Amino acid sequence: MNKQELLRLSWENLWRMKFRTILTIIGVVIGTASIIVMVSIGNGAQKSITDELSGAGSVTTIQVYKDIGSTGMTMMAGGKKEDEKILNDDALKDLKRIDGVVAVTPVVNLSGATVDYDREQYGVSLMGVDYNVMEDMRYNTTSGKKPGANDHNSVILGKEVLSSYTLSSTGAQAQENTVAPEDLIGQNISLVISKTNANGDEETRTEKVKVTGVLESTGGSEDYSIIADYKLVTDLNQWQTGTKVNVKKQGYSEALVTVEDSSVVNTVTAQIEDFGFTVFSMQQILESMGSVFQMLQILLGGIGGVALLVACIGIVNTMTMSIYERTKEIGIMKVIGASISDIRNMFIAESTMIGLIGGIVGIIISFILSILINLIAGLFITTGNVTISYITPGLVVFALLFSAIVGLLSGVRPAIKAANLSSLDAIRSE
Amino acid sequence: MVALLGPSGSGKSTFLNVLGGLVPPTSGEVIIKDYRISDMTENELCLFRREHLGFIFQSYNLISTMNAIENVALALTFAGVKKEIRLKRAKEALEIVGLVDRMEHKPSELSGGQQQRVSIARALVNHPEIILADEPTGNLDSKTSSDIMEMITKLNREEKQTFVIVTHDPEAAKYCTKVIHMRDGLIERWEDQR
Ligand SMILES: Nc1ncnc2c1ncn2[C@@H]1O[C@H](COP(=O)(O)OP(=O)(O)OP(=O)(O)O)[C@@H](O)[C@H]1O
Ligand SMILES: [Mg+2]
Numbered sequence: 013m014n015k016q017e018l019l020r021l022s023w024e025n026l027w028r029m030k031f032r033t034i035l036t037i038i039g040v041v042i043g044t045a046s047i048i049v050m051v052s053i054g055n056g057a058q059k060s061i062t063d064e065l066s067g068a069g070s071v072t073t074i075q076v077y078k079d080i081g082s083t084g085m086t087m088m089a090g091g092k093k094e095d096e097k098i099l100n101d102d103a104l105k106d107l108k109r110i111d112g113v114v115a116v117t118p119v120v121n122l123s124g125a126t127v128d129y130d131r132e133q134y135g136v137s138l139m140g141v142d143y144n145v146m147e148d149m150r151y152n153t154t155s156g157k158k159p160g161a162n163d164h165n166s167v168i169l170g171k172e173v174l175s176s177y178t179l180s181s182t183g184a185q186a187q188e189n190t191v192a193p194e195d196l197i198g199q200n201i202s203l204v205i206s207k208t209n210a211n212g213d214e215e216t217r218t219e220k221v222k223v224t225g226v227l228e229s230t231g232g233s234e235d236y237s238i239i240a241d242y243k244l245v246t247d248l249n250q251w252q253t254g255t256k257v258n259v260k261k262q263g264y265s266e267a268l269v270t271v272e273d274s275s276v277v278n279t280v281t282a283q284i285e286d287f288g289f290t291v292f293s294m295q296q297i298l299e300s301m302g303s304v305f306q307m308l309q310i311l312l313g314g315i316g317g318v319a320l321l322v323a324c325i326g327i328v329n330t331m332t333m334s335i336y337e338r339t340k341e342i343g344i345m346k347v348i349g350a351s352i353s354d355i356r357n358m359f360i361a362e363s364t365m366i367g368l369i370g371g372i373v374g375i376i377i378s379f380i381l382s383i384l385i386n387l388i389a390g391l392f393i394t395t396g397n398v399t400i401s402y403i404t405p406g407l408v409v410f411a412l413l414f415s416a417i418v419g420l421l422s423g424v425r426p427a428i429k430a431a432n433l434s435s436l437d438a439i440r441s442e
Numbered sequence: 443m444v445a446l447l448g449p450s451g452s453g454k455s456t457f458l459n460v461l462g463g464l465v466p467p468t469s470g471e472v473i474i475k476d477y478r479i480s481d482m483t484e485n486e487l488c489l490f491r492r493e494h495l496g497f498i499f500q501s502y503n504l505i506s507t508m509n510a511i512e513n514v515a516l517a518l519t520f521a522g523v524k525k526e527i528r529l530k531r532a533k534e535a536l537e538i539v540g541l542v543d544r545m546e547h548k549p550s551e552l553s554g555g556q557q558q559r560v561s562i563a564r565a566l567v568n569h570p571e572i573i574l575a576d577e578p579t580g581n582l583d584s585k586t587s588s589d590i591m592e593m594i595t596k597l598n599r600e601e602k603q604t605f606v607i608v609t610h611d612p613e614a615a616k617y618c619t620k621v622i623h624m625r626d627g628l629i630e631r632w633e634d635q636r
Contacts, residue, residue: 013520021519028507344503347464348564349492349520351485436464439503 013354022361029334033366036330039323040370041377044415047316048378048407053385054309056402062298072150074269074277075119075292076107076284097288098263107269110283112276115148117141118264120245122252127173127238128202128218129191134174138203139237140245141268149270151239156197156225159241167203167221167240169193171229196223203238207252217251219244320418323370327422331363335430342430343438352431359427360420367419371412378403378411443598445615446608448624454608455576457624461606462495462574463487474572492521496565498575502557504549504564510536511545514564521568535563539593555586559593566597575607579614591617 013021026033078099097103099118108116123137141149144161151158151168159166174191203219221240229235250256271280277295284291335342342355382401389400446454459465460472463479472479477490491497504513515532523531536542539559549557558578565573578594579587595617598605607618615621621633 014522017519017522017525024507340503341505344505345516345520346488347462347491347497347503348517349488349568351488351520353485354520434465436459439499 013350013357018354018357019361022358022365025334025338025358026362026365029337032330032333036323036326036366037370037373039326040320040367040415040419041374043316043320043323043418044371044374044411045316045377045381046319047313047414048375048403048411049381049385049401050312050316051309051407052378052382052401052403054305054312055404055407056386056399057308058302058305059402060399061301071274071294071298072271072277073293074271074281074284076267076269077290077292078263078265098261099265099267099289100260100263103263103287103289104267106287107267107284110269110280112271112273112280113269114272115145115268115270117145117149117268118242118259119266119268120242120249120264121237121266122205122245122249124205125238125248126204128204129196129199132191133204136173137233137237138240138245138248139234140240140242143241145270149268151234152228153225154228155194156223159224163222163224164241164244165219165221166224167201167238168225168227169196169223170227170235170237170239172235173238193223193226197225199223203240203248205248205252207254217248219248320415324418324422327363327366327419328426330366331359331423331426332429334362335359335426338430339433339438339441342433343435343441346433346435347439356427356431359430360423363423363427364416364420367422368412368416370419371415374415375408375411443595443605443618444607444620444622445618446606446622446624447610447612447615448630450610452624453627454624456627458574458576458606458608462497463491492517492568494570494572496568496570496573498558498561498565498573498578500577500580502549502554502561502581504557504560506549509546509548510541510552510560510563513549513560514567517564517567531567532563535567536560538566538597539563553586554582555589558582558586558590562590562593566601566603569601570603572604572606575605577608577610579609579611584613587611587614 076099078097104116104118107113118141120140121137122140125136125138127134127136143159143163146158146161153168154171156168158168171193174193200220200222203221204216205219206214206216209215221244227234227239246257269280269284271277274295277293281291281293281296345355382403385401386399446457448454456465460467461474461479463472463482467480471481475494477494479487479490482490505516508516511529511532514535515528518528518531533542533545536545539562541556541559541563544552544556544560549560552560558581562578565575575594579590582590591614594605594607597603605618607614609615616635619634619636621635623630623633
C-alpha cells in the first residue's frame with residue numbers, strides 16, 4: 013500500500029470515533045502546551061536578564077583584581093605574601109601581551125563626589141581609566157565623543173548619572189531628574205570632593221571638568237559613574253585619603269581588560285587567572301546564570317513532561333481500544349491482502365497523527381497563553397520591557413517533533429499487536 | 443467449480459482455510475499452482491492471496507464504515523493500485539454482480555443478498571484464479587441463493603475462475619461440476635456432475 017493511501021485510510025479511521033479521538037488529542041494538547049509554556053517562562057526570564065546585562069561593551073570587558081583568594085589563604089597560613097602577584101604596570105604589560113587583548117587600563121574608583129550644575133548638586137562616583145587606551149576600550153558614546161589621550165580634564169557621563177538621587181541645596185531628597193546627561197555635553201561642570209581634615213574641619217576641593225560625551229548603557233556600574241582620567245581620579249583620591257599609593261609596590265586595586273571579541277573572553281580569562289589574579293567578567297555571570305536557567309527549564313519542562321506522559325498513556329489506551337473494536341476489520345483486511353506492515357503502519361500513522369495534531373494545537377494554544385501571560389505581567393511590571401514568557405523557534409520545532417514522536421512510540425506496541433492478530437481468529441470475532 | 447459437502451464438524455471450513463493459507467496445516471503440505479503454500483511466511487502468503495485468491499464468507503465480512511465501492515476497492519488499495527484504476531475496476535466488479543446502482547450504499551443499507559454480492563465483487567476485483575467461498579449462501583433464502591449460485595456459475599464459465607464452495611445445501615452443490623464429500627476430516631468420495 014502506498015504512503016498516501018495509508019495516510020488517507022488512517023486519517024479516516026481516526027475520525028470514526030470522533031469524541032474519543034478528540035479527548036486523546038486534548039491530552040496531548042495539554043501536555044505539549046504545558047511543556048512549551050513552562051520552558052518559555054524559563055526562556056523569558058533568561059532573555060530579559062541577559063538582555064539587560066549583556067549591553068554593549070560589557071561582554072568584552074574583563075575586570076581583574078589582585079588575587080583575593082590566595083591573599084586570604086596566605087594570611088591564614090601565617091601572613092606570607094611572597095608569591096602574591098602585584099597588579100602593577102609590569103603586570104598590565106603582561107596582560108596586554110595576551111592574544112586577543114586590545115586594551116588594558118588600571119581603574120581607580122572614588123565615591124562620594126558631587127556634581128554642581130545649575131545650582132543643583134548630584135551625587136556621583138568617579139571611575140578613573142587610562143585615557144591613552146580610551147580609544148580602544150568598548151566604551152561607546154551615545155552622543156558626544158570620547159575624550160582624547162591628553163584631555164585630562166574631560167569626562168564622559170554614565171547614562172544614569174543624573175537620574176539617581178540628587179542632593180538639592182535645601183537638603184537631601186529624592187527628586188525627579190530634570191537634566192538629561194546629554195544636555196551637559198560640551199559644558200563645564202564642577203566636581204566637588206570633600207574630606208575631613210586633621211582638625212576635624214570640612215574641607216572641599218573643586219575640579220572644573222568638561223563633558224565630552226555620554227556613555228552607552230553597559231548594564232554595569234559605569235552607568236552610574238562619571239568616567240574620568242586615571243591621573244585625575246588618583247590625584248583626588250590621594251587628596252581625600254591623604255595617602256599616596258605606591259603603585260610599583262602595592263599595585264593597582266583593579267584593572268579592566270578589553271578583548272577584541274566575546275569569543276575570546278574565556279581563554280583570556282583563563283590566562284589571566286594563570287598569572288595569579290582574580291577575574292570577573294559579565295560573561296562568567298551570564299554563563300553561570302545560563303546554567304541556573306537551564307536547570308529551571310529542565311525542572312519546568314519536566315512538569316510539562318509529566319502531563320505529556322499522561323497523554324502518552326491516553327494514546328496507548330485509545331489505540332488499544334480501537335484495535336479491540338476493529339479486530340474483525342483487521343482480519344478482513346488481512347484476508348483481502350493487507351500485509352503485516354500495512355496493518356502496523358496504519359495504526360502507527362493513526363497514533364502519530366494524534367500526537368502531531370495535539371502538538372500543533374498545543375503550540376497554537378501556547379502562543380495564546382504566552383501572549384496572555386506577558387500581557388498580565390505587563391499590568392504588574394511597568395518598568396522596562398519585561399518578557400515573562402518567550403517561545404523560541406527551536407522550542408516550537410522541538411515540541412512538534414516531540415509530540416509526533418510521543419504519538420508514534422505510543423502507537424508502536426498496539427500496532428504490532430494488531431498486525432500480529434491471526435486473520436482467521438480476527439475475522440470470526442464479533 | 444467444486445463443492446465441499448459434509449456434516450457439521452467434518453472439516454470443510456478447516457480445509458478451505460488451509461487452502462487459503464489462513465491456518466497452517468498441522469501436517470502435510472499445500473501446493474497451489476506450483477506454490478508451496480504451507481512453507482510460506484505470513485508476508486509471502488499475503489502477497490499470494492492478493493494475486494491468486496479471493497475469499498467469500500457466509501457472513502459477508504464487509505467493512506461497515508465503507509460503502510460498497512470502497513469495500514470492493516479496498517482489496518486493490520493494499521495491492522498499491524492507483525485510485526482511478528481502483529475505482530474503475532471496483533465499478534466493473536460491481537457491474538458483474540449487478541450492483542452498480544447501489545455503489546454508494548453502506549453495508550447496513552443493503553439486503554443480505556446484496557451484501558454477499560458486494561463481497562463477491564470484492565473477491566473478484568483483483569482477478570484471482572481461485573475463489574474460496576465458505577457457505578456463501580448460508581444466510582440467504584433459497585431464491586437469493588440460486589441467484590448467487592447462478593452468478594457464480596456464470597463467472598466460472600465466462601471468467602474461467604475456479605470456485606471452491608463449502609456448502610450444506612445440496613441445491614447449491616448441484617451447480618458445481620465436482621462435489622467432494624467429507625466426513626470426520628477426511629475426503630469420503632468425489633463426484634463428477636458434468
Ligand atoms: N482433517 C482435520 N485435521 C485436524 N482437525 C480437523 C480436521 N477436520 C476437522 N478438524 C477439526 O474439526 C473441527 C470442526 O471443523 P470445521 O469447522 O472445519 O467443520 P465444518 O465442516 O466447517 O463444520 P460446519 O459445517 O459446522 O461449519 C475444527 O476444530 C477442526 O480443527
Ligand atoms: Mg464451517
